[in-house]
Amino acid sequence: MPPAQTLSTGSVGTVETRYVDLPDPVALDCGRELHPVRVAYETYGTLSPGKDNVILVCHALSGDAHAAGFSTSPAGSTRDGFGAEDRDGSAGKGLGWWDGMIGPGKAFDTDRFFVVCTNLLGGCSGTTGPSSVDPATNQPYGSNFPVITVADMVRTERAFLDVLGIERLAAVAGGSLGGMQALEWAVLYPDQVDALVVIASTHALHPQGVAWNSIARDAIMRDPAWQGGDYYGTGVAPSAGMGVARMVGHITYLSAPALIERFGRRLQFAEDLRYTITEPEFEIESYLRHQADSFVRRFDANTYLFTSRALTYFDLARQYGGGSLAGALDGVSARTLLIAFSSDWLYPPAASREIEEALRSLGKPVECHVIEAPYGHDCFLLEEARQTPIIRQFLAKERSS
Amino acid sequence: MPPAQTLSTGSVGTVETRYVDLPDPVALDCGRELHPVRVAYETYGTLSPGKDNVILVCHALSGDAHAAGFSTSPAGSTRDGFGAEDRDGSAGKGLGWWDGMIGPGKAFDTDRFFVVCTNLLGGCSGTTGPSSVDPATNQPYGSNFPVITVADMVRTERAFLDVLGIERLAAVAGGSLGGMQALEWAVLYPDQVDALVVIASTHALHPQGVAWNSIARDAIMRDPAWQGGDYYGTGVAPSAGMGVARMVGHITYLSAPALIERFGRRLQFAEDLRYTITEPEFEIESYLRHQADSFVRRFDANTYLFTSRALTYFDLARQYGGGSLAGALDGVSARTLLIAFSSDWLYPPAASREIEEALRSLGKPVECHVIEAPYGHDCFLLEEARQTPIIRQFLAKERSS
Known part of the structure; x- marks a missing residue:
C-alpha cells in the first residue's frame, strides 16, 4: 500500500491496469488488419446499471492507461510539478497522469461517472503496438507494424468498449492527441457520444x-540503433535519437x-x-538531458514514431469534409466543450476557436474557454484547478438535459 | 565569369576570398591561446586614404567570409528566396549571403565604405577552426579545439584588422550572432568603433x-559518427545528427x-x-530533409558545436555588468542602430528594446526599429529592401556629424 499522504482527497485509491483481447481483427485506414489486438485499460468509479455514465478518457502521445489513482508498481511516481508531460506516461507507476482531474469530486467525478482509460493502439504500455509479437512471424512487429491513424485508435477503443458491453459514452475526453481522439469519436460514432471534452487540441496540427x-x-x-525499426532483441535501442x-x-x-x-x-x-561543449553549462541544458534520459527508460521509440505520425495525419477537414471543417463536423451530435490555453503555441487557442466556429455555424451546442496560463501546452496537465469547474459545469448540464 | 543576369544593379562583381595569418597568438577567454590563426576574408569597395571608411560585417552561425558579390567557385549559388539562412553560409560559392545589402548604392554602400567580412574564429570556411591542423599534433584539432566565446571571435577580428593596418571602424554590423559580435566590439574596443548596426540580435539569448x-x-x-569530436580522417562524419x-x-x-x-x-x-513513417508525407517534411542534406554537405559539425556554444554563452550583463545590461554598456561610445523583426521569436524584438532602453538610460545615441514582417529570424537575410533605407540613413548621419 502507498503511504497515506500520497492519496489526496478525492483519490480513486489503488488501481490496477487490466487487459482485454479483442475478438475480431481491427480494420485499419491503411488497408491492413491487425489481429490479435490486446487493449490495456483502467477504470475508476462504478458503471451504472443502465451503462449510461461512461466517460472515456484518451491519452496523449506519451501516455498510458494509468490515468488516475495510485499504481502499486514498484517504481515511484513521476509527478514532479513541472514539465508535466512526464506524468503523461507514468507507465503504470505511481500516480496517474491525470490524477488531479479524475476522482471523487474532481473534474471527472467518479462518484457519478465510470471513467475508462485505455492505452492507445500502437502503444507500449500494454496495448498492441510495434513491440508486440506479430503472429505471422512470432517476432515483434517492429518495422512491419502498420502505419495507424487516430481513426484506427478510435475504432480500437470502440471494439474494446463492445467487449465491456458499453454502447454509449456520456463523454469522451482528452488533451492534445487525446482531444483528437475525442473529436474523431464524435465524427465516426455520432450516435454513441453525448459530449466531448477537447482540451489543448486541434482539428489539424499546424505546419510548424x-x-x-x-x-x-x-x-x-537517424539513430543507427533504430535499425530500420527492428531493434527489439538486438540489445540496443535508439535511445540517443529518442532522447x-x-x-x-x-x-x-x-x-x-x-x-x-x-x-x-x-x-x-x-x-x-x-568552457565545455559536452557537459551541460546552463540549468536548462541539464534539465533537458534529464528529461531525455528518464523518457527513454520508459518509452518505446517505435511507439513514438507511429503515434507521432498518426497525430500529424489527423485532419478532420481533409478526412471528412472535402477540405471544410464544418463539412466534417456536420454529422456531430455531441455537445462539445473546448478548452485551450493562452500560452500553448503547439496547439494554439486559434484551432479551438475554429472548431467552435464550425460547430456554431452548424447550430450545434459548443462552448470554448481559453484559459490565461503561462505554461504552454503542458497546461492541460498542470492547470487542473482552473479546468475543473469548467468541466464539472459542462458535465452537469448533460445530466440535467 | 558568371552570366550577366546574376549580377544585379549594385553588385560588387566577382570577388575572391583571401587569407591572412595572424602574427601573434590569440588569447582566449578559456585561458588557452591559439596559434597560428588564419583568417579568411573578403573586402568590397575601396579603403580611403585616411582608413576611416571601414565597415566590418560579421556573419551568423552558418556563415562565411563571402558576404557579397559573385564567387567564381565552381558550385552554384545557394540563394533560393526562402529559408534564407541557406545563404548565410554559401561557403564561397555563388552570391554572397548578404549580397542584397552590400554593394554600390545598397545599405552598406561600397561607393562610400570599405566593407570587410571575415569568417569567424572556429569557422570551417578558411578561418582557423576545429577542422584546422593543431600544430602540437599535426592532426586536426577536433575535440581539442578550445571552447571559444564571442569575445574571442572579436579579438581575432581585431588582430586581423591590425594586419590590414586598420585601427578604427566606421561601423560594425551583423545579424544574429553577427549582431552579438558588433555589440561585443563596442564593449571591448569602445574607442575604435563609431557605429553599430545590430540586426535581429540580442544581448543574451533567452532560455528557449x-x-x-x-x-x-x-x-x-549523440551521433556515433561524431566520435567525441575526432571524426576527421575517419571517413565518416556526424551528418545524421547535424541534419x-x-x-x-x-x-x-x-x-x-x-x-x-x-x-x-x-x-x-x-x-x-x-501511410509511411520513413518517407516524407507532407511537403514541409520533404523540405526539412532537403535543408538538412544540403547543409551537411557544406558545413563542419564541430564548427556548429563551438559556434553554437559561443552564442549561448554571450551575455553582456553577466560578462561586463555584474548582471546589469546598462552597467555592461556604460563604456560604449558608438552610435547604435538596432533592427528587429516582429515575427522573430528566436531573437525577439524585446531584446533589442532592452538594449535600446539601456543605452538611452545612459544617454547614448541609439535608435531601434521593429519591422513588421512575417518571416521570423530569417528576415535579417530576406527583408533587404526594408532595412536598406534605415541603415543608409543611419550611416549618412555618421558622415555628417
Whole structure:
C-alpha cells in the first residue's frame, strides 16, 4: 500500500491496469488488419446499471492507461510539478497522469461517472503496438507494424468498449492527441457520444507542429540503433535519437516565458563558465538531458514514431469534409466543450476557436474557454484547478438535459 | 565569369576570398591561446586614404567570409528566396549571403565604405577552426579545439584588422550572432568603433533559444559518427545528427505563419496518404530533409558545436555588468542602430528594446526599429529592401556629424 499522504482527497485509491483481447481483427485506414489486438485499460468509479455514465478518457502521445489513482508498481511516481508531460506516461507507476482531474469530486467525478482509460493502439504500455509479437512471424512487429491513424485508435477503443458491453459514452475526453481522439469519436460514432471534452487540441496540427514531429521522428530514425525499426532483441535501442526527440517535444510543450521563469539563464555552477561543449553549462541544458534520459527508460521509440505520425495525419477537414471543417463536423451530435490555453503555441487557442466556429455555424451546442496560463501546452496537465469547474459545469448540464 | 543576369544593379562583381595569418597568438577567454590563426576574408569597395571608411560585417552561425558579390567557385549559388539562412553560409560559392545589402548604392554602400567580412574564429570556411591542423599534433584539432566565446571571435577580428593596418571602424554590423559580435566590439574596443548596426540580435539569448541550441548540439554529439569530436580522417562524419540540428535551427529561424503560407499542410502526393513513417508525407517534411542534406554537405559539425556554444554563452550583463545590461554598456561610445523583426521569436524584438532602453538610460545615441514582417529570424537575410533605407540613413548621419 502507498503511504497515506500520497492519496489526496478525492483519490480513486489503488488501481490496477487490466487487459482485454479483442475478438475480431481491427480494420485499419491503411488497408491492413491487425489481429490479435490486446487493449490495456483502467477504470475508476462504478458503471451504472443502465451503462449510461461512461466517460472515456484518451491519452496523449506519451501516455498510458494509468490515468488516475495510485499504481502499486514498484517504481515511484513521476509527478514532479513541472514539465508535466512526464506524468503523461507514468507507465503504470505511481500516480496517474491525470490524477488531479479524475476522482471523487474532481473534474471527472467518479462518484457519478465510470471513467475508462485505455492505452492507445500502437502503444507500449500494454496495448498492441510495434513491440508486440506479430503472429505471422512470432517476432515483434517492429518495422512491419502498420502505419495507424487516430481513426484506427478510435475504432480500437470502440471494439474494446463492445467487449465491456458499453454502447454509449456520456463523454469522451482528452488533451492534445487525446482531444483528437475525442473529436474523431464524435465524427465516426455520432450516435454513441453525448459530449466531448477537447482540451489543448486541434482539428489539424499546424505546419510548424508537423515540422516538430517530423524532426523528432527523424532524430529517432537517424539513430543507427533504430535499425530500420527492428531493434527489439538486438540489445540496443535508439535511445540517443529518442532522447533528442523528447527534448524537442519537451520545449514545444512549454512556453518561452515559462522557461524564463523556471530556469532563466542560470548556470549549473554559480556564475563560472566551465568552457565545455559536452557537459551541460546552463540549468536548462541539464534539465533537458534529464528529461531525455528518464523518457527513454520508459518509452518505446517505435511507439513514438507511429503515434507521432498518426497525430500529424489527423485532419478532420481533409478526412471528412472535402477540405471544410464544418463539412466534417456536420454529422456531430455531441455537445462539445473546448478548452485551450493562452500560452500553448503547439496547439494554439486559434484551432479551438475554429472548431467552435464550425460547430456554431452548424447550430450545434459548443462552448470554448481559453484559459490565461503561462505554461504552454503542458497546461492541460498542470492547470487542473482552473479546468475543473469548467468541466464539472459542462458535465452537469448533460445530466440535467 | 558568371552570366550577366546574376549580377544585379549594385553588385560588387566577382570577388575572391583571401587569407591572412595572424602574427601573434590569440588569447582566449578559456585561458588557452591559439596559434597560428588564419583568417579568411573578403573586402568590397575601396579603403580611403585616411582608413576611416571601414565597415566590418560579421556573419551568423552558418556563415562565411563571402558576404557579397559573385564567387567564381565552381558550385552554384545557394540563394533560393526562402529559408534564407541557406545563404548565410554559401561557403564561397555563388552570391554572397548578404549580397542584397552590400554593394554600390545598397545599405552598406561600397561607393562610400570599405566593407570587410571575415569568417569567424572556429569557422570551417578558411578561418582557423576545429577542422584546422593543431600544430602540437599535426592532426586536426577536433575535440581539442578550445571552447571559444564571442569575445574571442572579436579579438581575432581585431588582430586581423591590425594586419590590414586598420585601427578604427566606421561601423560594425551583423545579424544574429553577427549582431552579438558588433555589440561585443563596442564593449571591448569602445574607442575604435563609431557605429553599430545590430540586426535581429540580442544581448543574451533567452532560455528557449539556449534550449534549442543545446538540443541541436546534443543531436550532433549523440551521433556515433561524431566520435567525441575526432571524426576527421575517419571517413565518416556526424551528418545524421547535424541534419537534425539543422532542421531544429531551420524551424526556429522561420515563423509559424510563414510555414502556413509557404507549406500549409499540403501532402507530397496530392491528397493521398501513403501511410509511411520513413518517407516524407507532407511537403514541409520533404523540405526539412532537403535543408538538412544540403547543409551537411557544406558545413563542419564541430564548427556548429563551438559556434553554437559561443552564442549561448554571450551575455553582456553577466560578462561586463555584474548582471546589469546598462552597467555592461556604460563604456560604449558608438552610435547604435538596432533592427528587429516582429515575427522573430528566436531573437525577439524585446531584446533589442532592452538594449535600446539601456543605452538611452545612459544617454547614448541609439535608435531601434521593429519591422513588421512575417518571416521570423530569417528576415535579417530576406527583408533587404526594408532595412536598406534605415541603415543608409543611419550611416549618412555618421558622415555628417
